[in-house]
Amino acid sequence: MIVITKSNIDNARIEEIVAYIERNEGVQAHVSKGTDRTVIGIIGQADPALGDHLRGMKGVENVIKVSKSYKLASRDFHPDDTIIDIKGVKIGGSNLVIMGGPCAVETPEQIDEIARLVKAAGGQVLRGGAFKPRTGPYSFQGVGVEGLAMMAEAGKKHGLLTITEVMTPEYVDVCAEYADILQVGTRNMQNFDLLRKLGTIQTPVLLKRGFSSTYDEFLNAAEYILAGGNPNVMLCERGIRTFETYTRNTLDLSAIPVLQSLSHLPVISDPSHGTGRRELVEPMSKASVAAGANGLIVEMHTDPDNSMTGDGVQSLFPDQFAKLLKELEQLAPLVGKEFNTEKEPAGAFVEWKK
């Protein structure tokens, strides 16, 4: 931590600040006088609150954090890529994993048919929501626990892992019973009780970036889960809120290489929610892989015009999904990634029924 003083403060004030700092055990102040301002370096493990206090003190212009506030999530701490192995499917490192499926689980037939198509196209994980976070209280809120069972059944039958969103600590256990990966939605990235609860289990977690969160806050949210004892965390970029309204969000692809350099955790991209428009899913999926993503989570539906949530607007049709995966299979090796090594070639596209 570094303290920068206001210009022209007197020595007595500097000494008071130094004394205030050194009251903290194991912490030393290191004063460096400039022509205009004085800079005080703080050496040792200081409590983050110390910086905030100092910022409020008389004579202090600014306080700058030097060390990161997260540790376990940091690549300094864990230089090698984390690779999460779930029943033989590897996520992280040079593997490119594709998660596909509907926004919401609707009926056993719907999820079974979509699972079949995800598998045929080369996907490895089936996505689907049973509990839906909705802006207004009068919208469809998901089919609930029954949906978890439907999805688990479909995943098992077609040889796919499953991922579903969990919204509150009390549902973590039941979701973990049915699904292979638990997703934390963008609105819950800083739902700290939920994060803490997820730290107490071992089920892998896909943590979505808050739509207005910085990289630093995102990694601190991951740190909550890691610090609780669950090392199986994936980060997911899903678009941030900006002034542009043509797209639902602005997919921040720089987040992929930045998060991979700051952290060892796998980084997944969500071009469906990140754009909110079906026609942008293909180019932004390719761009995500080219930027180095460890995987994609993509919405696909057999009948998007009649899906129960309105997210059909961004869902690919099954033939678009299969074509995309075929093209990603070609693109992956150019950026040092392998596409679904366990499987037959991608894009064995088959007919589907609505």
Place this chain on the structure above:
Amino acid sequence: MIVITKSNIDNARIEEIVAYIERNEGVQAHVSKGTDRTVIGIIGQADPALGDHLRGMKGVENVIKVSKSYKLASRDFHPDDTIIDIKGVKIGGSNLVIMGGPCAVETPEQIDEIARLVKAAGGQVLRGGAFKPRTGPYSFQGVGVEGLAMMAEAGKKHGLLTITEVMTPEYVDVCAEYADILQVGTRNMQNFDLLRKLGTIQTPVLLKRGFSSTYDEFLNAAEYILAGGNPNVMLCERGIRTFETYTRNTLDLSAIPVLQSLSHLPVISDPSHGTGRRELVEPMSKASVAAGANGLIVEMHTDPDNSMTGDGVQSLFPDQFAKLLKELEQLAPLVGKEFNTEKEPAGAFVEWKK
């Protein structure tokens, strides 16, 4: 809802869109051909998901919501101001209420001393956090349930209402047992399970705007609580995230008159978190009142340099707090507000001990 087609689509496509709309019971389509595009008005109560589906259909350029998705929070539905009466303290309408206190409850002595000073200055509500939402897992997380008891005790002794933050549905009951008002923090504005739980009780709720939420999303979040059966909701503007980093957030004071015109609920301003800098609390408090706020929630601490959270940086000293309230008492009548009618003149400032 209004559907705008792409330019130059043929009649057959328009008929398909109309047929798709009219499959919904009680909904009619009204076609209006322009020189370039066709506009289809949807008349009747359509499901919000219909609009999303339409947006994804071939030939559709855009879909525009005409009706608001919230009802109970809307001034159309409830033209008069909501005035919440808590043990004789009225919030809403022409009343100007001041809530003051520390970021976090620390010790019985600390909260008792601060309560005494809030009361002496003319405040009516004591604020203080027992559970603290913190970006990183290694920061001080609050003193917990014990803090609730300390604050309730201090409030009772000094004749103040109390307000505290609740972060998760399972803590709603215990917080409501001790505090007069429950606060939902900015990160939980869309924690829908928490909102639903708060709808099942009658304790007044101060709902903070998500730091990246629109007015529409904010009012939809309030709607969750209202729709559950709890009519006692206050809205709180506390700053939004922008590209400016000099202030912690950008306090959006236009939110005050806008929310008051869209809704009947009281609007409170938080200049402490909204700026994150002590020296800005006074001008932005006055500006909030001048913009028409129904109240303020302001951090005050007897010893901010040694507070347990780092939020001391934005806490007023007791003498600054007393002076501010004295000045607000003069300002209030100029904008049609009454300052704390139950009490002695503001700002009877007294000595304090750290």
Place this chain on the structure above:
Amino acid sequence: MIVITKSNIDNARIEEIVAYIERNEGVQAHVSKGTDRTVIGIIGQADPALGDHLRGMKGVENVIKVSKSYKLASRDFHPDDTIIDIKGVKIGGSNLVIMGGPCAVETPEQIDEIARLVKAAGGQVLRGGAFKPRTGPYSFQGVGVEGLAMMAEAGKKHGLLTITEVMTPEYVDVCAEYADILQVGTRNMQNFDLLRKLGTIQTPVLLKRGFSSTYDEFLNAAEYILAGGNPNVMLCERGIRTFETYTRNTLDLSAIPVLQSLSHLPVISDPSHGTGRRELVEPMSKASVAAGANGLIVEMHTDPDNSMTGDGVQSLFPDQFAKLLKELEQLAPLVGKEFNTEKEPAGAFVEWKK
């Protein structure tokens, strides 16, 4: 300037960085080793580009500016408020100045009638655009030089100063011939050739903040004019672009006290463009004055529904304008400001013709 290294870099690399810094004349490096990272303070007057170079060097994590890049605009350099005296009207310090008028000058009759009403209400400056910056090339672009003459005439007749926007260096001289104050619009805040040209004259300049500019960039833009030799600069907050679309911009009122603390220049608020909605002009005008603004620039039109630009939507009617000024006159002394000392009491409202 402070350089923060990456963690665990070796001594040789640190020495290279130090050597690189000390190649610059009059600059010294001051090394401070922490437990994790090393901090190198740079003492002396370093070129700003040095920091950028250092940021790109191997082993460097971050570079932090300590000194401000602007000097003449800074309160460190000029501790007293700048008060600009234009023909006896004082702008800055404890004076509250009101500038009012139409978005665009349209006809001699229009501007004369509006000038009469601005004066009657207690305004001191007549605003009006002759050259209009418009998003699209097919919109009305202003009446040009003729408009300047019409406005000068109306100002003279009614005893008002005049302010008009200048968009390009080649028009600076002609605008300065007719108007008392030249305005730089939000889109031109970083039109450096225009700023440099304005530095060569003595006519006062009202510089609007770029709608996506930081305080630091804003003060650096002012520095261009000051450094050229023109000390008569006013800063104008006029709203920034955020994700909220209900208001045209988000008026950032914290900018008022912040800019007044960083700089000695007067700060004017523009609640008309800052909100883009007529009904918000009154509350946000009052909030601006309560936050400490040195003046307001407000749109007023006798017939806004038929104005030549579309900005009628945010123009006050003359009676609203007169009422607002009357209320501001009462509010001003509560925040240490004096309203138009040269004149009769505000708000002597009179009938008007469209």
Place this chain on the structure above:
Amino acid sequence: MIVITKSNIDNARIEEIVAYIERNEGVQAHVSKGTDRTVIGIIGQADPALGDHLRGMKGVENVIKVSKSYKLASRDFHPDDTIIDIKGVKIGGSNLVIMGGPCAVETPEQIDEIARLVKAAGGQVLRGGAFKPRTGPYSFQGVGVEGLAMMAEAGKKHGLLTITEVMTPEYVDVCAEYADILQVGTRNMQNFDLLRKLGTIQTPVLLKRGFSSTYDEFLNAAEYILAGGNPNVMLCERGIRTFETYTRNTLDLSAIPVLQSLSHLPVISDPSHGTGRRELVEPMSKASVAAGANGLIVEMHTDPDNSMTGDGVQSLFPDQFAKLLKELEQLAPLVGKEFNTEKEPAGAFVEWKK
């Protein structure tokens, strides 16, 4: 244009609004009453200002644009891709063009050496600034007209086109004399006098997106140039300003497919300014191409640590540049693009001298 009324307004008010609309020649109003609000469609070519006026009228809730305000830039107007042919180098369509070079031209030797390396790597255009837009007045402002001559000489010798930034209308002619392409910087995207001047010549223009501009504003800015008579416009995405500060800007890659669908103009990506960090240039260049960009503009310098501007921090070294182009050559065909068809295989990297 569509007008949406407030709820529950009476028929008389609706008739007044209709009468107001129909005063405009060639414009018709089409009323459609909903259960709650009335929608009035405006048919015919209405002036954009009409919408703004209507928005300000009593009883009007909102006004929505249906037609785009730009025409010549729109793909509706010009369905085929624009391909700009400059001395045989084709920009647009399936061609992938690479522009490379330093931030600023410094000396004849510097620009000659860099030109040699751009050419050897497979680039087709040499970039370099002679006039530099700088935030503060005390930074290096470019070498001026002499720099234009140096760059023209280097381009000619090595068989490269040249591109340079022009900042003010009066310099357009001299810049066009020396350079093959003129660049409008992000701060000047809405410098309308500059845009108008560029419309009067035929030299191709690369127009950078304002760092806080919407797609709609960007295309309207292009429209100024096109409407003036210059059809040779390229659009350049260079990052927008968001709350994230780790990267200098947030490169919005969705802009590439969106602009290509709304417009026929070529879209170039600038990963150097779009990220502000050297290590992100490679992944974001690949992502840009994968998203469908028609070209890239990339900073490269033989000695970035000693460049005259501080932009060395984002400049690639020559070997990184050559490696990148070699990889892009492989990537291009996977997304339907051809890399520099006129040349030898990319990446014939050669030694360089600082």
